Amino acid sequence: MSPLSLSNLPAEILLHIALDLKRPSHRLQLALCSRAFSELFLPLVFLDIKLEDCDVKAVIALVQTLLRNPQIASCTRTLEINDWETELNYDGRSYDPTETLPSPKSELVFDQELISDSARRLFTASDEHALSKFLAHLSAGNEDAWISLLLFSVPNLKKLKLSVPYGCAFPCRLFERVAARLPPFDSRPAFAHLSHVFAKWYDTENCLQSHVLEPFFFFPSVRSIAGEQITDYMSTQEGEDDEDEEEEDEYDQSNSVYDDRTAILGYSKNKPTTSAVTEIDMSGSDTNNGFVRQIKLCKNLTSFRFEHADSFEYDSNFFPRDFAHSLIHVRHSLEHLWLSYDDYRFNGAPYEGDETFGSLAGFSVLKSLYIPAKSLIGTDALGSSSDDEHDASLNSTDHLRLLTILPASLESLRLAHVSKREFTGVIRHLKNLVEPSNFSQYTPRLGFLEIEGDFACSDEPNQPGIMMTLDKPEPKIPEKFLAQTVELEDLCETVGVEFEVSDSHILMFRELKQQQNEYRKRQAGID
Numbered sequence: 381m382s383p384l385s386l387s388n389l390p391a392e393i394l395l396h397i398a399l400d401l402k403r404p405s406h407r408l409q410l411a412l413c414s415r416a417f418s419e420l421f422l423p424l425v426f427l428d429i430k431l432e433d434c435d436v437k438a439v440i441a442l443v444q445t446l447l448r449n450p451q452i453a454s455c456t457r458t459l460e461i462n463d464w465e466t467e468l469n470y471d472g473r474s475y476d477p478t479e480t481l482p483s484p485k486s487e488l489v490f491d492q493e494l495i496s497d498s499a500r501r502l503f504t505a506s507d508e509h510a511l512s513k514f515l516a517h518l519s520a521g522n523e524d525a526w527i528s529l530l531l532f533s534v535p536n537l538k539k540l541k542l543s544v545p546y547g548c549a550f551p552c553r554l555f556e557r558v559a560a561r562l563p564p565f566d567s568r569p570a571f572a573h574l575s576h577v578f579a580k581w582y583d584t585e586n587c588l589q590s591h592v593l594e595p596f597f598f599f600p601s602v603r604s605i606a607g608e609q610i611t612d613y614m615s616t617q618e619g620e621d622d623e624d625e626e627e628e629d630e631y632d633q634s635n636s637v638y639d640d641r642t643a644i645l646g647y648s649k650n651k652p653t654t655s656a657v658t659e660i661d662m663s664g665s666d667t668n669n670g671f672v673r674q675i676k677l678c679k680n681l682t683s684f685r686f687e688h689a690d691s692f693e694y695d696s697n698f699f700p701r702d703f704a705h706s707l708i709h710v711r712h713s714l715e716h717l718w719l720s721y722d723d724y725r726f727n728g729a730p731y732e733g734d735e736t737f738g739s740l741a742g743f744s745v746l747k748s749l750y751i752p753a754k755s756l757i758g759t760d761a762l763g764s765s766s767d768d769e770h771d772a773s774l775n776s777t778d779h780l781r782l783l784t785i786l787p788a789s790l791e792s793l794r795l796a797h798v799s800k801r802e803f804t805g806v807i808r809h810l811k812n813l814v815e816p817s818n819f820s821q822y823t824p825r826l827g828f829l830e831i832e833g834d835f836a837c838s839d840e841p842n843q844p845g846i847m848m849t850l851d852k853p854e855p856k857i858p859e860k861f862l863a864q865t866v867e868l869e870d871l872c873e874t875v876g877v878e879f880e881v882s883d884s885h886i887l888m889f890r891e892l893k894q895q896q897n898e899y900r901k902r903q904a905g906i907d
Contacts, residue, residue: 423455429534434464436521439530440490446533447498456534459541463582464523466547481513482520490518498529502554504563514550525550532570539576544588552592559595560650571599580608587611587665590674595647597655597677604659605674609689611696612667612674659683664722666690670702672709681710685718689725700737700755711743718750720796723884739785748792753806753831756795757782762805782809783822791825798833800861806831807864814871829872829879835861836885850896855886 426446431439446453467482495518503511517525528550531540542551556562558570577596581588590612596602655677662671666689675681684707688698698721707714719737736758740746754762761781786793798806810829812818819826836855849855865881872879 423452426452426456428458428460429456430458430460430462431464432462434461434523434527436465436488436523436526439464439523439526440488443498443526443530443533444491444494446530447494453534454536456537458539459531459534459537461527461530461541462543463545464527466524466545466549467517467520467522481516482522484516484519485521488519488521495529498533501564501568502528502532502557517550524548527551528554535570536573537571538573539578540574541578543580543582544592545582546586548592552595555595556647556651559598559652560647562646562650569600571601573601574599575601576604576606577602578606578608579610581610590667590671594674595651597657597674598652600656602657604661605657606659606661606663607665608663610662610665612665612669612671614669614673653677654679657681661685663687664689664725666696667702668696670699670704670706672702672706675706676709678710680713682713683716684710684714685716686720687718688721690721698755699735700751701735704738708742713745714743715745716748717743717746718748719755720750720752723797740787740790741785743787743789745789746787747789748794749786749790750794750796752797753795753802754797756785757806757809759802761809762802782813783818786813786823788823789825790823792828792830793823793826794828794830794832796832798831800833800835803831803833803835803861804864807868811868811871814868814875814877816871816875819875819877826875826877829877830882831865831880832882832884834883834885835881836883850889850893854889854893855883857881857883857886 429442431442446456496515499514499518500511503514514525514528518529524547531551532554558565561569577593577599579588579593579596587609588607588611590607590610593605593607593610596605657678658681660671660674660678660681660683662685664687667686671686675684686703688696690696690698700719703719707717717740735755737751737755740749749756758781795806795810810831813823814826814829835857862881865879869879
């Protein structure tokens with residue numbers, strides 16, 4: 381069909397056609413077919429902006445296009461930026477830009493008046509020193525400054541995804557100003573439509589400090605904050621840390637040309653004390669305090685997901701009780717709870733005693749729960765049975781444990797990281813839970829049960845890894861495990877509960893198989 385015949389279609393149909401083109405380059409080609417198509421489709425080219433392997437000249441071109449075309453800039457809803465170059469802060473203890481101002485790059489060409497006017501809108505008349513530093517970094521081609529300008533060039537942004545590099549300075553400071561409603565953002569709010577924020581560390585080593593995410597909790601329209609490779613560490617020696625912080629502040633103040641102490645103190649003193657965020661989702665992250673500072677901010681948190689990883693703090697570990705202490709602040713509103721750890725970044729250090737989350741009975745509106753079985757039930761109550769110990773009995777206290785710690789509101793229960801030795805104990809507890817008389821009394825709304833573990837993996841040494849067997853048949857859960865679930869399945873059917881046994885080894889096999897098939901299609905030139 382030629383462009384001429386396409387133009388006869390209603391605008392609504394044409395827009396649907398353009399939206400089905402996922403690549404911006406394809407939308408651009410469609411927009412360039414004619415002047416009429418350009419007016420209709422060009423805004424869609426900028427609907428979702430994704431920057432990878434940032435080049436300062438490309439960023440400058442994008443920023444100038446958006447600033448010169450406000451109607452196009454207003455169409456952007458999603459912005460994803462994957463890493464950018466920064467002026468490294470050699471002190472490393474503050475994300476204020478370094479002392480020495482960079483020299484301008486003569487080969488860097490941009491509209492000085494346009495960019496200067498845009499930059500001035502981020503500061504006030506009393507911020508002349510900070511503004512001059514910002515303009516100097518723009519002239520030097522510091523991508524950190526240009527990325528800041530880009531962030532403030534899309535007024536209707538709804539979703540923001542950042543891969544934050546070391547030395548990120550200007551965006552962090554400006555985010556703080558916005559969060560605390562410091563001038564000029566007291567009279568001219570920014571990010572008024574932003575609802576979803578995702579941030580991760582740019583490298584495979586180290587992590588992004590949680591305080592970088594904090595300002596987003598105070599953006600009025602933000603409801604969901606997600607992160608990857610985030611660390612949240614609270615020292616137990618707070619007194620000593622306070623003294624250290626004072627010394628660092630003095631050092632930073634005497635060495636930083638940025639010297640925006642008013643703004644720094646202004647953020648600390650004026651940032652809100654509550655947040656409208658309802659969803660927190662952290663993966664591959666670590667905390668030694670149950671993420672308590674962030675959780676306490678959210679007065680109506682409905683969903684909390686945290687996947688622990690041990691690779692960022694030497695003394696970090698997965699302690700469910702820490703999260704219990706934190707989440708008690710939102711037990712009136714929490715509907716979905718997901719707690720687990722990354723098998724590939726978990727040091728398996730022993731817990732002190734039988735570390736469990738504790739009772740969830742007080743979480744009156746909790747609907748779904750995903751948690752390691754031993755973190756909910758406890759290793760003592762689960763036991764460690766061998767294959768021939770299926771008939772081992774529970775004592776009277778253990779027999780009631782699962783019944784008494786779950787809320788009556790629960791609709792979905794997924795027990796994760798179930799080992800082969802724990803499988804029998806989990807089955808016994810779940811059978812007791814869905815026994816008709818117990819079910820109607822304790823969890824009458826329960827509609828879904830799942831056991832997730834590694835049952836298909838062979839325990840024999842020198843077996844080929846999953847990456848070596850993708851072209852072989854999909855692994856299967858051994859019959860000796862499935863046979864133990866028959867009675868539980870019958871009980872679930874009686875009370876109307878859907879029951880599943882899933883294997884993380886099989887799930888990974890399927891995911892890798894799908895990735896392999898997609899790769900082969902791309903290699904064969906199939907879209």
